[in-house]
Amino acid sequence: MYAFRVIGQKKLNGTIEIFGAKNAVLPIMAAALLTKDPIHLTNVSYLSDVMILAQLLESMGMKITQGQNEITLQANNIMSTHADYDYVSKMRASFWVLGPLLSRFGHAEVSLPGGCAIGTRPVDLYLMALKEMGADIRVENGYVKAVGPLHSAEIFFPKISVGATHNTIMAAVLTKGTTIIHNPALEPEIIDLISLLQKMGANIQGIGTKTLIINGVEQLNGCTHAIVPDRIETATFAVAAALTQGKIFMRGARLNLISAVADTLKKSNIRFEQQTDGLLVDAQKATLTATPIITCEYPGFPTDAQALLTSLLSLAKGESLVEERIFENRFMHIPELKRMGANIRILNSHTVLIRGVSELSGATVMSSDLRGGVGLVLAALAAKGESIIQRIYHIDRGYYQLENKLQQLGADIQRINLPD
Numbered sequence: 001m002y003a004f005r006v007i008g009q010k011k012l013n014g015t016i017e018i019f020g021a022k023n024a025v026l027p028i029m030a031a032a033l034l035t036k037d038p039i040h041l042t043n044v045s046y047l048s049d050v051m052i053l054a055q056l057l058e059s060m061g062m063k064i065t066q067g068q069n070e071i072t073l074q075a076n077n078i079m080s081t082h083a084d085y086d087y088v089s090k091m092r093a094s095f096w097v098l099g100p101l102l103s104r105f106g107h108a109e110v111s112l113p114g115g116c117a118i119g120t121r122p123v124d125l126y127l128m129a130l131k132e133m134g135a136d137i138r139v140e141n142g143y144v145k146a147v148g149p150l151h152s153a154e155i156f157f158p159k160i161s162v163g164a165t166h167n168t169i170m171a172a173v174l175t176k177g178t179t180i181i182h183n184p185a186l187e188p189e190i191i192d193l194i195s196l197l198q199k200m201g202a203n204i205q206g207i208g209t210k211t212l213i214i215n216g217v218e219q220l221n222g223c224t225h226a227i228v229p230d231r232i233e234t235a236t237f238a239v240a241a242a243l244t245q246g247k248i249f250m251r252g253a254r255l256n257l258i259s260a261v262a263d264t265l266k267k268s269n270i271r272f273e274q275q276t277d278g279l280l281v282d283a284q285k286a287t288l289t290a291t292p293i294i295t296c297e298y299p300g301f302p303t304d305a306q307a308l309l310t311s312l313l314s315l316a317k318g319e320s321l322v323e324e325r326i327f328e329n330r331f332m333h334i335p336e337l338k339r340m341g342a343n344i345r346i347l348n349s350h351t352v353l354i355r356g357v358s359e360l361s362g363a364t365v366m367s368s369d370l371r372g373g374v375g376l377v378l379a380a381l382a383a384k385g386e387s388i389i390q391r392i393y394h395i396d397r398g399y400y401q402l403e404n405k406l407q408q409l410g411a412d413i414q415r416i417n418l419p420d
Contacts, residue, residue, distance in 0.1 A: 004389040004403060006380035007412035008362060012246035014409045018234050018253040019045035019069060020227025022398050024189040026093035027166040028196050028227065029053050032062065032073035033100040034174060035200060037222030042070045044227055045400040049091050056087035056094050085111040085142060095123060096163065098146060099171035102135060106148040125164035129155045130171060152177025152216065160185050160297045166193060172214040173202040181212040187298040188257050192228040199223035231257035232304045233399065234279065236374055239308045241283040242270050243315065243382040248409060253279035260301040264309065267291050268316065290318030290356055295326050307333050307375030314342035315382060316356040324350050333372030336365035340383055362387040370398045381411055390418065
């Protein structure tokens with residue numbers, strides 16, 4: 001069992017690399033099931049979630065070759081359309097193989113998903129869309145069993161769902177006729193998936209709007225694609241700079257992907273400068289200022305950055321109200337922040353009130369999920385003394401060698417091995 005040991009209050013300065021987004025590479029890897037030709041992906045970060053999905057795809061017969069921040073996938077010899085519980089229970093995005101399997105092969109058997117404990121996150125919208133497209137779907141013994149063939153349909157999502165949008169797009173690209181998706185998610189990771197599919201030969205219109213029009217094609221081809229930079233990792237290091245009054249250049253990062261987070265941080269006198277090869281965040285003159293946060297669908301404030309800003313606002317002058325409107329149970333890191341001296345009151349399951357304190361103190365805390373765990377690491381970077389962050393396997397799901405990047409910037413952080 002590994003943990004992070006952090007000695008806080010070190011200014012972070014220097015340059016790091018921002019690689020491809022976890023939430024983009026996972027559906028794109030699943031999309032490789034749509035063709036027998038090789039899909040070559042660059043700007044890939046070898047997160048634990050990426051490795052789990054690679055193992056699942058290999059168990060089906062996909063050939064996968066890894067290189068330096070790149071991966072090639074070829075589904076020309078798929079022997080099984082069964083996605084086993086052992087893989088899908090570990091990582092929710094594994095469920096995204098359902099759409100491409102059903103579209104290309106006409107049948108799939110996929111375990112119901114697992115992942116971070118941040119709410120129920122049901123798959124009802126995924127299944128609703130596939131049923132609208134003609135799939136016969138049954139749920140038996142913890143597995144979704146789906147049989148085609150699929151036909152085109154007009155689909156109305158009653159609420160925005162990133163996963164259901166991914167899955168439905170992948171199901172529709174090989175389905176004969178015109179499928180229309182109303183109220184799709186607009187996240188950059190959705191746009192990145194569509195960009196890949198277009199390179200493969202898909203016919204998709206209405207990109208970036210509230211209506212997607214997908215004209216099915218008979219087959220898709222291989223291609224090379226660079227994964228979009230990880231906007232949540234970018235936001236993480238921007239907050240790290242703010243909390244330590246540092247100056248960080250993130251090679252490969254793009255300001256337009258974190259506009260809502262940047263707008264919030266600018267209120268604390270933090271400067272952003274987009275350069276040709278990356279993004280500079282200068283917080284040397286930062287004065288952390290209280291501000292309200294309301295999470296919502298893109299292009300609003302991202303739910304995945306809520307825990308990052310909660311840590312920052314713990315040290316901001318004044319009172320901040322934080323409303324979480326995407327997931328329930330996304331304040332599980334709050335009791336751990338309070339162990340470090342934060343003054344936070346949970347008003348209800350979706351709202352917390354933060355009164356900024358002058359200083360946080362190091363403590364032993366426990367990560368309950370990916371983003372909450374990183375929020376605790378950020379708090380530890382700003383806290384006085386030593387902190388131990390336990391259960392960092394959650395963090396490894398979305399950050400590749402986080403401690404190495406922080407060390408490059410001057411942080412005093414070590415990965416340590418705890419007794420069982």
